[in-house]
Amino acid sequence: MGRLNVAALAFRSMALRRCIFSTFRSASTLKSKAASSKATDLYTLNKKLSDILRTGKLNEAKSMFDKMQQRNTVTWNSMINGYVKRREITKARKLFDEMPERDIVSWNLMISGYASCLGYKFLEEAKNLFDQMPRRDFVSWNTMISGYAKNGRMDEAVRLFESMPERNVVSWNAMITGFLHNGDMLSATEYFERMPERDSTSVSAFVSGLVQNGQLDEAARVLTEYGSRGNRRKDLVQAYNTLIAGYGQEGRVDDARRLFDQIPFNCNHRDGRNGEFEKNVVSWNSMIMCYVKAGDIFSARELFDQMNERDIISWNTMINGYVQISDMEEALNLFNMMPKPDNMSWNSMISGFAQVGRLELACDYFERMPQKNLVSWNSIIAGYEKNKDYKGAIKLFIQMQAEGEKPDRHTLSAVLSVCAGLVDLHLGMQIHQLVSKTVIPDVPIKNSLITMYSRCGAIIESRIIFDEMKSPKVVVTWNAMIGGYASHGFAMEALELFELMKRNKVQPTYITFISVLSACTHAGLVDEGRAYFKDMVSEYGIEPRVEHYASLVDNLGRHGKLEEAMDLIKSMPFDPDKAVWGALLGACRVHNNVELAQVAAEALMRLEPESSAPYVLLYNMYADVGLWDAAVEVREMMERNNIRKQAAYSWIDSSHY
Template sequence: MLSCQLLPNFFIYATLLRRCTQMKDMMEGKRVHAHIIKSGMQPDIYLGNTLLNMYANTGSVIDTHRVFDKLPQKDVVSWNTMIVGYAKHGYGEEAFRLFHQMQQEGFKPDTVTCTSILKACTGPRALEWGKHIHSHIMKAGYNVDVRIGNALIDMYAKCGSLEAACQVFDVMPERDVISWTAMIVGLAQHGCGEEALQVFEQMRVEGVEPNAVTFVGVLSACSHAGLVEEAYGYFSSMCHQNGISPVGEHYGCMVDLLGRGGHLKEAEDLIKKMPVEADATVWGSLLGACRTHGNVELAECAAENCLQLEPKDAAVYVLLSHIYAAAGMWGSVTKVRNTMKERGIQKEPGRCWIEVENKIHTFVAEDRTHPQTEEIYAELDKLTGQMKEGGYVADTRCVMHDVDEGEREQAICYHSERLAIVYGLISTEPGTPIHIFKNLRVCSDCHTATKIISKIVRREIVARDANRFHHFKDGSCSCGDYW
């Protein structure tokens, strides 16, 4: 067309941009954009939104925002597209800020806006944002239809408020398979395995056909509750009654289940019999189980397979180091560390976050940078003394240094989660729950310590680690010490 000296019009450019979006081809999309600029054409609101959508869906947040800022006209679709782009790529805070800016400029958020923002609600401040959006939905008079209800269930479950997720689920006038699946997955993440299975059975009674994702949730619930026989039953019914062919995620749940239960040989055999090639996540589940049960030989095999698939995964090296350290194999620990240095691989430091009065406070192990450090450490030492009076003995197996027991105990007592919890205790009203977030899996000693702390201070402590939620209350945890 161009070789015939014919200039494309708005419709043709929009068609090309939509095709680039479908193909996820940003480079071709940029070529079309360049043609629009060279032609001197001023995009109307429809073409502008199509261009915005192309960038938002092909992965360039910077280009999306640049186009958004230059749009001569904006409508609700423009704002929604920008918010969806931010949400999709993990920029929750920016999406929430844009939500407020949208209203300040006189645009009324619709249901698409609200569901997009809810999907962006992740991280320490997510629950606050999610509650704000929920309030807006109610004040705006929007019906909590299936789409909005599903987004609210997912948001509340991911943000640690399982009770609110259950309330939304219970009042929904209509539910689809996504509603049921979100509730099952949410319950499983919070350690309520048996409750998740009850919801699944209720789903069956009501005639809703489960899909492959539903069974991932069901098998995950079995894994976190140690329900081995039940998991085999659900795995079989998925294949034979529901006609769903298992994929890597389903096998991963089964390997995780068997590994947690100490059936390491059975888990290894299952991996070898899988009709699909095991990915790094599956081998990683087996490696984690080897750490729990102290199986060095199988851990080395699992780590080798993990690193063949993802050679730069620092978590594998760290897990293997922990297994060697727990076994007192300090020469092997040094060897792993040297390998990491040679390959330029750095361990991700453990961090904890807590939000107090709309401000995020971040801690690392033995952190002394906080303005209230002296008060935090004094309170933590006091708590540690009370814990010891009640029979607490530090589990120092995960300390990664070959030092005497006193130094090992001191190192573990100042882990990031304890510092965050204590800051929450001294900074919030007595009796209020404390919510903390950790980027890695909580260690066994901190898990034990947090249970005891919850009993001493008579507060619920909700901890979100890399894998799941733990609800500590009155000296026990929702996971039943099985995580």
């Protein structure tokens, strides 16, 4: 019995133990299930938080963050990341200081935040945190390196890079992009060649550097070399895109297209396969841009129509293409079709309408656009300036500042042109002061200053700015100064400067020759005028425009070479305009050539049926030589055509008289 009892007892106790154990176990399972479900909840909530942050709704994210019952380090880090991405570093730092536990990601985020705020103070704080953090990984080092690189401190970046315990491919890439960012192609090349292994980012970055340096053929070579190695070839599409865009910049559309066609598949097209080396939307956009830049709007449109999925850049590029060829109808068919026009789309329409002289439509779009930005103001102001509504431009410029928008170099450049148009030296000088106070003057701004001063007669001021500009000067600068001299009767100075320009091996443009020919006219240099006209065509390959013909006709006419002027007009490959006939008519009046005057006047009557000027001039000429019948006939014709005498001869250069 004793043994049995013992056995029974043992059995019972075992059962009991098992029972207790199993109860305990199930309780613990429950507990861990609860814990894991809470963890799942937190995971889901964190995911939701970062989704909200990705859409940029920072306030919404913050209120969710505040309401959350529990948070882990990832929660805090995500919120910090939100502020870091928005450059709200103070708010990020507050959370960082408040959070109960920091992990290495928290530290790295803060370093990244400080490093991407430009300025030495922020960089120093990034370095403080970097030095203070308990443990550093690749990300910490790489973030710090790129922080120095972004701030132009490649010396510090190199020091850090050299002192790293171990480097990965990102460290090398950060160095290469840093050098490129700071214009040090030599060091970038050295590092690219030295690095032990390259990934698609290394190649893309380096290719982009080569493209920016104009070394397109070298870029193509690098791309082929690494493209053929193969294993991660699909990531190279970015490098391809960069080179396509680079070819576009240089006008090498065929090379661009060859490269574009080399990217085999196409996620934008029905035969697209995910994950293959394939064209993406940027490839398409870049190629379309090449065509637009080359003025081949048809090919651009052909590609655009083939795209399955377009983004906002595709639409805007295409719209801009039509704006550039002043086809506002087509630009408008597209603007109305596109899903959600952004500022760029609206601004393109504004510039486009202004460019074709539809200022009222430009204004209408300017008023209607949902949110104006600086470019909108610049577009509308430049539009007013181009349409010679200078008072309107100034009004807008004042309104812009009243609405709290600060003018930039583009605004100021347009307003300087306004001052030139108004011949308002006082205002021009005020704008010049504003330029000195607010922007670092670049070449276009200085060109505008030269033009403004010379138009206002302050030619010495112009020349001072011109002389202070660094050599080699661009052709626009030479044109501005030569034009300034030419239009103010400093013909010899204009021609001297043109000779200097040639000695400086700067290729003149048609604009240069308008000034040069005009200078010859005003200096009484008829042989030189002829010779420059000839040089323009034979030596520089510039097709003469109507302005050049008008200028030479004017020059020849003034010197009594009316027959030669008439022969020149006859030789023109296109129809002469009112400036050409006006110049001839003016010369005929001075030199009393009635027959040619008749030809010129009739041509002008056809071109400008409402203008009284050719009638009046012809009448006076007939009267002067006593051809009274003809004079009376002109007068009758004028009455018959209901033409009233006007005060000014708009088509004749006033310097004739």
